[in-house]
Amino acid sequence: MSNQKLFNVAVVGATGAVGEQILRLLEERNFPIQTLKLLSSPRSAGVKLNFKGNPVEVEVATPDSFEGVDIALFSAGGSVSLDLIPEAIKRGTVCIDNTSAYRMDAETPLVVPEVNIDKISEHKGVIANPNCSTIQMVVALKPLYDRYGISRIIASTYQAVSGAGALAIEETLRQTKEVLEGNAVDPKILPAASLPVKHQIAFNAIPQIDKFTENGFTYEEMKMINETKKIMGDDTLEVTTTCVRIPVIYGHSESVYVELKQDFDIEEVKQLLADAPGIVLVDNPAEQQYPLATDAAGKLDTFVGRVRRDLSNPRALNMWIVSDNLLKGAAWNAVQIAEYIAIEQN
Amino acid sequence: MSNQKLFNVAVVGATGAVGEQILRLLEERNFPIQTLKLLSSPRSAGVKLNFKGNPVEVEVATPDSFEGVDIALFSAGGSVSLDLIPEAIKRGTVCIDNTSAYRMDAETPLVVPEVNIDKISEHKGVIANPNCSTIQMVVALKPLYDRYGISRIIASTYQAVSGAGALAIEETLRQTKEVLEGNAVDPKILPAASLPVKHQIAFNAIPQIDKFTENGFTYEEMKMINETKKIMGDDTLEVTTTCVRIPVIYGHSESVYVELKQDFDIEEVKQLLADAPGIVLVDNPAEQQYPLATDAAGKLDTFVGRVRRDLSNPRALNMWIVSDNLLKGAAWNAVQIAEYIAIEQN
Structure with missing residues (x-):
């Protein structure tokens, strides 16, 4: 991906087991990031996580956190997704949700890139990541x-x-x-x-x-x-x-x-x-x-x-x-979806 | 079982994981034992095991070990069973074999008492104990x-x-x-x-x-x-x-x-x-x-x-x-079969 568009990316639940892997994969895969926001509950806010050698402070996730965010990867539990994904969508963010909140919603594509990548284009702001198993x-x-x-x-x-x-x-x-x-x-x-x-x-x-x-x-x-x-x-x-x-x-x-x-x-x-x-x-x-x-x-x-x-x-x-x-079953499938979105928008 | 017949019993492979459980069950179930022989390979012979508070010395299993033995429980590996069960049968011993040696032999009943106890009476000297799973x-x-x-x-x-x-x-x-x-x-x-x-x-x-x-x-x-x-x-x-x-x-x-x-x-x-x-x-x-x-x-x-x-x-x-x-999957199923044989012969 040369001369590619860069994205403002948010990771919600950045301090969790899956969030940690998402961060690692975004780094390893050299995802085209303009700005990176790490979001979490108030309990984990203030923690600093390393991304490409730089410390990034974890902020409390609020509706306004998504202003200017192009792509957000959610793995902070179903209730956080239900609260914040509608807010993120309102602000123009494309959400990739790792919880079960939207999976069976008829309007939401449930995507495993190797199986049904064609469904990504049907999204209305949120793409669901299936259950690991x-x-x-x-x-x-x-x-x-x-x-x-x-x-x-x-x-x-x-x-x-x-x-x-x-x-x-x-x-x-x-x-x-x-x-x-x-x-x-x-x-x-x-x-x-x-x-x-x-x-x-x-x-x-x-x-x-x-x-x-x-x-x-x-x-x-x-x-x-x-x-x-x-x-x-x-x-x-x-x-x-x-x-x-x-x-x-x-x-x-x-x-x-x-x-x-x-x-x-x-x-x-x-x-x-x-x-x-x-x-x-x-x-x-x-x-x-x-x-x-x-x-x-x-x-x-x-x-x-x-x-x-x-x-x-x-x-x-x-x-x-x-x-x-935690990888194909969660973080990697989500990052794969993000990569397809990035390619689509290039 | 009062005024019951007592049996001369042998346990072949007495020092193994299943043999140990067979011994414990014969004791706990108060199996009607006249004499108890513990048999094994030369490697374990000489070891003393406790049965009802008395030490019993483990002897090397040979064809002659089965002279006078009514019931023998085998769990010393398939090759030991193939070698010694024909010898035991010649000497009038009823053998209960915990290995796979005789299981699929058309002449040998394969018995789980809860399922097909009626097959026991068809035995020609050996009854096979199925695989644990x-x-x-x-x-x-x-x-x-x-x-x-x-x-x-x-x-x-x-x-x-x-x-x-x-x-x-x-x-x-x-x-x-x-x-x-x-x-x-x-x-x-x-x-x-x-x-x-x-x-x-x-x-x-x-x-x-x-x-x-x-x-x-x-x-x-x-x-x-x-x-x-x-x-x-x-x-x-x-x-x-x-x-x-x-x-x-x-x-x-x-x-x-x-x-x-x-x-x-x-x-x-x-x-x-x-x-x-x-x-x-x-x-x-x-x-x-x-x-x-x-x-x-x-x-x-x-x-x-x-x-x-x-x-x-x-x-x-x-x-x-x-x-x-090790119990219903091996030792207990074998001892159950022995109990049915004991009841049959009373």
């Missing part, structure tokens, strides 16, 4: 959807604690240390700080992420189901999910069963995945190579492996999908 | 199979490291400590000591348990598929599995999608599960109650929760099944 799954499914059609998806997740925020990471490390030392643990954060009952995450698997809905699925599970249909633009997709938190710090893993609408050649499937944007195929059973959360941590790609034809259903296959939930 | 799944599925019929099962597992033996537990604890201290880890055991490539288990999820077969599924996955059909006595069952090791010490968890042959009432399903032998229903989303590996550890039952009607397929439901892999 959804993003990596649709990236992996898109090439199969385009080639064969997909009728059904059954997914079980193995989600990292960083998805529940910095306090959940601290709790996991603290609890793990307590168990190793033979001490009792006193869970305080997971499955979610806002929920009344807490469970041990150290050396455990918690089959609850977010609150329960009335149908027995959790909000996290319903997000995966509904967002997948919206991003793929296909309401006929049958999607089932079970979302589970495990003691991994960075990187969600997913065991996904997919029924295709046509017969397929499994080697062709692997080639399609290997050639698709944003995907790295790691699939060599003979060498025990498959995606691992510890390998995916810190990377921007979605890693796919264990791709195999189902034995019971000839139209189905199984796969293992891993990506860094 | 299979046992807890079939216990949970049996009441649904009997009431509605089952057409398809899609399972993803969250398996504890104790399933890979005492060294895997040590490795997991050691690696975890290394990560917490910021040191590099040097994986030596998992996914399996016999495999050339090792992966980090601390804060990770490894989608490989046992070797790969040629179809891209692992042996563990194929065991679950084939053993489930054999135990349920139904070759038409469509079963898909993805088996994953996670950093949990005791207790396998399973996310299971089940397609029934008939429509069902979800409350009736929960009642059937609650009333079934060997199952504890832990399913109260409002109170955030569901089975957890840390709660199941040390218990004999199979815990079932997150039971919910599928949203995409009206004949399907989802559930979360947890049990202690």
Whole structure:
């Protein structure tokens, strides 16, 4: 991008786990920034964060913060987005929202660039960034959807604690240390700080992420189901999910069963995945190579492996999908969208 | 059991993780023992183990060890079973084998007492104990199979490291400590000591348990598929599995999608599960109650929760099944079989 337009950019929730990654990516990707505003709640205001070697002071996010801002990336919780995005839009800011606030809004595009970048142009001031567990799954499914059609998806997740925020990471490390030392643990954060009952995450698997809905699925599970249909633009997709938190710090893993609408050649499937944007195929059973959360941590790609034809259903296959939930699952997908907006306006 | 017959019992592999639990259960359950022989490889021979307050010396297992033995419980690896079970049978011993050596042998009953105890009487000297991940799944599925019929099962597992033996537990604890201290880890055991490539288990999820077969599924996955059909006595069952090791010490968890042959009432399903032998229903989303590996550890039952009607397929439901892999998944299922043999012979 030479002779390119430069943008006034704001990051809302700059001191959070995702905000921190957004800042790092804007720097690393050399995003065309004219001015950078870091915004947060009053609690974190005054903190100085480094950007390209210069300290930038975090300011309290208010409606007026968005005066003159071209692009704002929000990851400060749903209520902050609901309060401030309308104000930002009024002031001409294009908002990229990492919370669930606008995702299922009919007027708001829900975008994963590898899947439906064409939807960006339909925005009315806000583009929603999907849930972490959804993003990596649709990236992996898109090439199969385009080639064969997909009728059904059954997914079980193995989600990292960083998805529940910095306090959940601290709790996991603290609890793990307590168990190793033979001490009792006193869970305080997971499955979610806002929920009344807490469970041990150290050396455990918690089959609850977010609150329960009335149908027995959790909000996290319903997000995966509904967002997948919206991003793929296909309401006929049958999607089932079970979302589970495990003691991994960075990187969600997913065991996904997919029924295709046509017969397929499994080697062709692997080639399609290997050639698709944003995907790295790691699939060599003979060498025990498959995606691992510890390998995916810190990377921007979605890693796919264990791709195999189902034995019971000839139209189905199984796969293992891993990506860094804070990067492709949040910050990187948001920065990718910002990059597309920047290109569009150049 | 009063005025009951007493049995000469042998435990082969007495010093292993499962052997230790078998011994503890024989003691706790007050199994009707006349004499107890503890057998092992030459490496562990000479060790003294405690049984009901008395030290019992572990002897080297040889063909002659089985002279006069009524019931022998084997958990010393497949090759030991293949070598010694024919010798034990020649000497009139009824063998309960916890390895995979005889499981798929057409002449050998593969028994989970809650599911197919009737098969015990068909044995020709050896009764096979299924794989840990299979046992807890079939216990949970049996009441649904009997009431509605089952057409398809899609399972993803969250398996504890104790399933890979005492060294895997040590490795997991050691690696975890290394990560917490910021040191590099040097994986030596998992996914399996016999495999050339090792992966980090601390804060990770490894989608490989046992070797790969040629179809891209692992042996563990194929065991679950084939053993489930054999135990349920139904070759038409469509079963898909993805088996994953996670950093949990005791207790396998399973996310299971089940397609029934008939429509069902979800409350009736929960009642059937609650009333079934060997199952504890832990399913109260409002109170955030569901089975957890840390709660199941040390218990004999199979815990079932997150039971919910599928949203995409009206004949399907989802559930979360947890049990202690060393107990119901191994030692307890074997001791249960021994108890049935003892009752039969009284």
